[in-house]
Amino acid sequence: KAEAEAKAKAEAEAKAKAEAEAKAAAEQACDETLAGRNGEDYRGCQTKTRSGRTCQNWDSQTPHRHGNRKEAKGSAGNNYCRNPDGEPTIWCYTTDPNKRWEFCDPLPESSAEEAGATCDSDVSCQDAAEAAGFQIGGGGYAFAGSWSTKGCYMYNSGKYEGMAFFGTGGDAAAMSASVAEPKVRVMCPAPEPAPAPAVQVCKRTISATRRDANHGWGMSLRFKCGDTEVSIGNSDQQEKTIYSNGVATGSCPSRVDKSNWLGGYRYQDYFDVTVTDCPAPPPVPEPAPEPEPAPVPATVPKGPLTACYGEDAKAPFGYVHKAENLDFGIDRSGEAAIGFTSGYEKYQALSCDAPPVHKFEDCEWCKTHSCDASCPQVMPAKCADPASFGVCEPTVKGICDTLQQSHDGCTSGSKAVVEKSKEYLSVDVQNAPCAAPIMEDTLASLKKYKLAYNDWAMAFNNASQVCKVGANIREYNGISFMSMHKSLEDVERVAQDACAEDDFDAEAARPKAELGASVRNADVCSRLKDLTASMIADADTSSAQIQCFAANCVALKAAEQVKLDALVAAHAEYEAKYLAYSAAITAYNQKVSDKNTLKAAVMESYEIFNPIKTTTVAKFDKDNVVYQKFESGAAKGNCGLSDCEMESVCGYAVAADADYYVEEKGGKCVQKHKDLVEHCHK
Numbered sequence: 001k002a003e004a005e006a007k008a009k010a011e012a013e014a015k016a017k018a019e020a021e022a023k024a025a026a027e028q029a030c031d032e033t034l035a036g037r038n039g040e041d042y043r044g045c046q047t048k049t050r051s052g053r054t055c056q057n058w059d060s061q062t063p064h065r066h067g068n069r070k071e072a073k074g075s076a077g078n079n080y081c082r083n084p085d086g087e088p089t090i091w092c093y094t095t096d097p098n099k100r101w102e103f104c105d106p107l108p109e110s111s112a113e114e115a116g117a118t119c120d121s122d123v124s125c126q127d128a129a130e131a132a133g134f135q136i137g138g139g140g141y142a143f144a145g146s147w148s149t150k151g152c153y154m155y156n157s158g159k160y161e162g163m164a165f166f167g168t169g170g171d172a173a174a175m176s177a178s179v180a181e182p183k184v185r186v187m188c189p190a191p192e193p194a195p196a197p198a199v200q201v202c203k204r205t206i207s208a209t210r211r212d213a214n215h216g217w218g219m220s221l222r223f224k225c226g227d228t229e230v231s232i233g234n235s236d237q238q239e240k241t242i243y244s245n246g247v248a249t250g251s252c253p254s255r256v257d258k259s260n261w262l263g264g265y266r267y268q269d270y271f272d273v274t275v276t277d278c279p280a281p282p283p284v285p286e287p288a289p290e291p292e293p294a295p296v297p298a299t300v301p302k303g304p305l306t307a308c309y310g311e312d313a314k315a316p317f318g319y320v321h322k323a324e325n326l327d328f329g330i331d332r333s334g335e336a337a338i339g340f341t342s343g344y345e346k347y348q349a350l351s352c353d354a355p356p357v358h359k360f361e362d363c364e365w366c367k368t369h370s371c372d373a374s375c376p377q378v379m380p381a382k383c384a385d386p387a388s389f390g391v392c393e394p395t396v397k398g399i400c401d402t403l404q405q406s407h408d409g410c411t412s413g414s415k416a417v418v419e420k421s422k423e424y425l426s427v428d429v430q431n432a433p434c435a436a437p438i439m440e441d442t443l444a445s446l447k448k449y450k451l452a453y454n455d456w457a458m459a460f461n462n463a464s465q466v467c468k469v470g471a472n473i474r475e476y477n478g479i480s481f482m483s484m485h486k487s488l489e490d491v492e493r494v495a496q497d498a499c500a501e502d503d504f505d506a507e508a509a510r511p512k513a514e515l516g517a518s519v520r521n522a523d524v525c526s527r528l529k530d531l532t533a534s535m536i537a538d539a540d541t542s543s544a545q546i547q548c549f550a551a552n553c554v555a556l557k558a559a560e561q562v563k564l565d566a567l568v569a570a571h572a573e574y575e576a577k578y579l580a581y582s583a584a585i586t587a588y589n590q591k592v593s594d595k596n597t598l599k600a601a602v603m604e605s606y607e608i609f610n611p612i613k614t615t616t617v618a619k620f621d622k623d624n625v626v627y628q629k630f631e632s633g634a635a636k637g638n639c640g641l642s643d644c645e646m647e648s649v650c651g652y653a654v655a656a657d658a659d660y661y662v663e664e665k666g667g668k669c670v671q672k673h674k675d676l677v678e679h680c681h682k
Helices: 001-030 109-115 122-131 305-308 342-348 386-426 437-498 519-538 544-632 643-656 676-681
Strands: 091-093 099-105 151-157 163-167 183-185 203-211 219-225 226-236 239-248 271-276 660-666 668-671
Touching: 099 660, 122 151, 122 163, 151 676, 342 437, 342 544, 437 544
Parallel strands: none
Antiparallel strands: 091 099, 151 163, 151 183, 203 239, 203 271, 219 226, 660 668
C-alpha cells in the first residue's frame, strides 16, 4: 500500500511539474517586451508584419530560402517575429512570394495573453500550419492520427522535415507537454471571441384575461417573468393588463405556465395569461439580385427530382421525347482520370532524401576528426644549391633529400584528399525540388485536378440518379399498363349499368356524348371519366412526368460529359507535372546518394592521409632542426673527414712537402714555424 501511495504521489508530482513547465513555456513564449538591443532578445508571439503579411516559419525554406534559422533564437517550429541580425527592430520573412521580409511590432498586451494558444483540433492545426508554410502531413502518413504526441507539431529535420501533423492520442496534459527534437510544437493564434449577442431592452406587455366569469373573483395572480415577478392582485375585473419595463428579450416565455406560477389556485383553470414580446426589428432589406449568369450545362440538378414528382411536372419547351433518353449507359471505369485517389497517393509518396552538407568541412564527422588537407612543410631554399655548403655538401644534400621525401609524402596524400573534396563539392544538392517552385506548381495542379474530379463525380451521380429514377417510373408504368386490361373490364361493366350503351366507348374508356338529363347517370359517368383518365395516366410510359425526367437525364448526361472533358484535361496537366516533379525528385535523390558515396570516399581519404601527415610532418620538423644547424654554421666542423682521416691525409701531405714544414738541425728533424692545420684547411 505504501509503495502504491508513493507511486501515485510521484506520478501526480510529475504531472504537476509537466503542467507547470508547459505553462511557463507558454508564458515565456509570449513575452512581448522588446528586450535586448533593438529587440534581439524579443520572445513574443507576433506572427504578422506591419503591413499585415503572415510570417514564414523560420524552419521553412519556402517561399524564401534563408540561413537565419539558428540565429533566430526562440524560433524553433514557429513563425514569430525575431531580430537575429541586428536590424533596427524585430522582423520576419513573409509567406508572400513577392515580399521577402518586413518589420514587425510587438503584440499589444491583450493579444499577447491569447497568442500562442495550443491547437486543440486538426482544423485549427491545419490552418496554423498552412499559414506558417508547412506541408500538411506526408512521408507516408496522414495529417491526423492517434499518436502519443497529442496536439499540433512539426519536424525540424529528417525524413519529415517541414511537415506538420496533428496527434489525437494521449491525455489533455499532453497537448502542451514538451516534445523532443526534431519534433516541435506549432502554436495557434487564439480565435477571436464571438461578439456578445445584443440584448434588446424594451417594454413588454403582460395580459391576464378571465376565462370563466363565474370563477376566480378576488384571486391574487402571481407568476415569474424572467427575474421579474408579475402580480395582479384581487382580480375583480374580466380582464387586466399591466406593463413590465426592462425585461430583456428571451427571459420570459410568451405564455405563462406552471413553471413560473407562484402559487394560488390552478390559474390555468380561470385565466389566460399571455406575454406580448418586444416589437420585431425592422426587416433587413435584401440585396439586389445579381444578374443571371450565362447558361451552362448543369453541375447540380436544380431540383429535377422534386420538380418531376409534382403534379405540374412537364418537359421543357421544345423537348422531343425518345424512349432511349432515359438510358444512362455511361461507364467511366476505363478512364484513367477518375482514379484521383491513387493519383493523390502517388504524390504523397514522393519525398526528397535528406541531403548531406554542401561543404565537407561543415559535416559532423569533421567535429571529431581533422579535416585539414594542407601540408605545412616548406623546403629550405638552399637545398636547391647544396654545393654552397662546401665540404658539407654531401651531408647537407642527404638531409635535404630526407626533407624532400617527407614533403612529397604529405603533399601526395593531400592532393588525393583535395581531389576527393572537390568532387564532393561539385555535387550540388542545396535546392531540393520538394521546396522548389516545381513542387508548388505540381501541388497546385493536383488541387485543380481534385476540384475537377469533385465536379465530375457530382455531375455523374446527378445524371445517374435522375436517369435511373425516371427509368424505374417508366418500368413501373409499363407493368401497370399490363394490368389495366382487367381494370377496364370492371369499368366497362359499371358503365353498362350507369350509362347508355351507345353513349360509352369501352375501348377508349370515355363517354361518347352527354348522357341526358339523368343526374345519377351523369354523376357516375363523370366519375368514370376521371377514373379511367387517371388509370391511363398512371400507366403511360411517356407521361409528362417521365418526359420531365428524360429531359433532365439528357441535360445532365451532357453536363457530365462536359465535366469529364474538364477532368481529363486537368488529369493530363497534373500527370505531366507529376512526372516532371517525380523525375526531378528521382534525379535529386540520386545526387544525394552520389554525394553520400563521395562523402564516404572523402572520409576514407582523410583516414589514410591524417596518419601520413602526422608522421611526415614530425620527421620533416626533426630533420629540419639538423639542417638549420648547418645553415647557421653551428655544425660547420661536423662535416667532411673525421679527425683520424684528417691526420692521415695531413701526414701524407706533410711528408710530400717536408722541406716546407721541417728542417734538419743538429742531426734532428725540427718543425718550422708553420701550422699543420694551415695545410689541411688552406
